[in-house]
Amino acid sequence: MLEMPNGLSTAGLEYYRVRANQLSTRMNNSGGKLAGYLRWQLSYCQKPFLFFDTHEEAKRRFHDAALSVNFLGSEGKIEIRAPDDRFWHKVWNAFVEATVELDRRHIDLKKIQAELGPIAPYFGKGQPIGVRILNGIKFEPFQCLVKFSRREFVDDMMRYGRFRIAPASSYNSSAFNRATKDLEIERKFRVPLISEYMAGDETVSVNGQEVPTSQGYVPVSFTLPDYYPFSTCAAAERRLATDFDADAALIVRDTKAFIARMKNALNYAFPLWECIARPVTYYDPYKDAPSDPDQEFYKHFSYAYQVEHRIILRPRGVMHFSNLEPFFVELGNLDGIAEALLP
Numbered sequence: 001m002l003e004m005p006n007g008l009s010t011a012g013l014e015y016y017r018v019r020a021n022q023l024s025t026r027m028n029n030s031g032g033k034l035a036g037y038l039r040w041q042l043s044y045c046q047k048p049f050l051f052f053d054t055h056e057e058a059k060r061r062f063h064d065a066a067l068s069v070n071f072l073g074s075e076g077k078i079e080i081r082a083p084d085d086r087f088w089h090k091v092w093n094a095f096v097e098a099t100v101e102l103d104r105r106h107i108d109l110k111k112i113q114a115e116l117g118p119i120a121p122y123f124g125k126g127q128p129i130g131v132r133i134l135n136g137i138k139f140e141p142f143q144c145l146v147k148f149s150r151r152e153f154v155d156d157m158m159r160y161g162r163f164r165i166a167p168a169s170s171y172n173s174s175a176f177n178r179a180t181k182d183l184e185i186e187r188k189f190r191v192p193l194i195s196e197y198m199a200g201d202e203t204v205s206v207n208g209q210e211v212p213t214s215q216g217y218v219p220v221s222f223t224l225p226d227y228y229p230f231s232t233c234a235a236a237e238r239r240l241a242t243d244f245d246a247d248a249a250l251i252v253r254d255t256k257a258f259i260a261r262m263k264n265a266l267n268y269a270f271p272l273w274e275c276i277a278r279p280v281t282y283y284d285p286y287k288d289a290p291s292d293p294d295q296e297f298y299k300h301f302s303y304a305y306q307v308e309h310r311i312i313l314r315p316r317g318v319m320h321f322s323n324l325e326p327f328f329v330e331l332g333n334l335d336g337i338a339e340a341l342l343p
Helices: 010-029 036-046 055-069 086-104 109-116 129-133 151-160 194-198 239-243 255-269 301-306
Strands: 070-072 078-080 145-149 162-165 186-192 203-206 209-212 217-223 228-233 248-252 274-279 281-283 298-300 308-314 327-330 338-341
Touching: 010 036, 010 086, 036 086, 055 070, 055 086, 055 109, 055 301, 086 109, 086 301, 129 239, 145 151, 145 239, 151 162, 151 248, 151 338, 162 228, 162 255, 228 255, 239 301, 255 274, 255 308, 255 327, 281 301, 298 301
Parallel strands: 281 298
Antiparallel strands: 070 078, 145 228, 145 248, 162 327, 186 217, 203 209, 228 308, 248 338, 274 308
């Protein structure tokens, strides 16, 4: 019996085979029908790519998915998102996969939230501040944009359209909490080797080198040239006020006019650079190969609950710039375009 780096043995693979057979039999007996979450379980058990993860990695993946599966409702209660929403399909899939993996390892799911990041801080001062800021606010995703901040800064945003623009590299700072800190210029992926391992292959050829399948995955990473992102939330996500230490917010009602003004201001500041606006896509490092050249709009699915829209300013072509500094833009008074939310 081969022992694995995470303390598990190849005997653990039998769990997946048994579970996959159970689910396949159930689907065949019901005329090919199987509930969505059970289809995710079946798909995972046929290719259990988390098998090689350490316990801490598996628990972190579960926690990351749970952050987006849950949300803070308008009445200040933790609620569960509908799994049939296309936007949340990926995090629900990841949540189910991680649940299966942790069940195989006999890890108590109830303890993970307390270990890795409890929900309690949102209620540390009574009703969460985000509930008060967004009181009565409802809109479909991307119909409006929300910028959480401090009151004094929101006032400047409304009066002058004044916003601070910081380089992407600056967000990898120990001064930020987990919701804000991110490796904005780095992308890390894992190409799973579990299928080859389960098929009995001892090695695979990668770029002319033999890689043992017991390694579990082939790491793929790359660094982007530094750039400037301007981020907003495109949904009424009340947790973000606490995450960003905000006591107010700016809600943009006329998104088209706002984005046009912001792009004009950024292009004026850096006339030779490229300015692009679009929603962020949340990737799964095990499943999503980096094929899109606009990687500035990709973030790990652990941030999916932030429903981010961003406008980026980046060098054209192959130009790279180091030591970028923050700067301010002024879009002019935002009356008729946006509204200050001051609870």
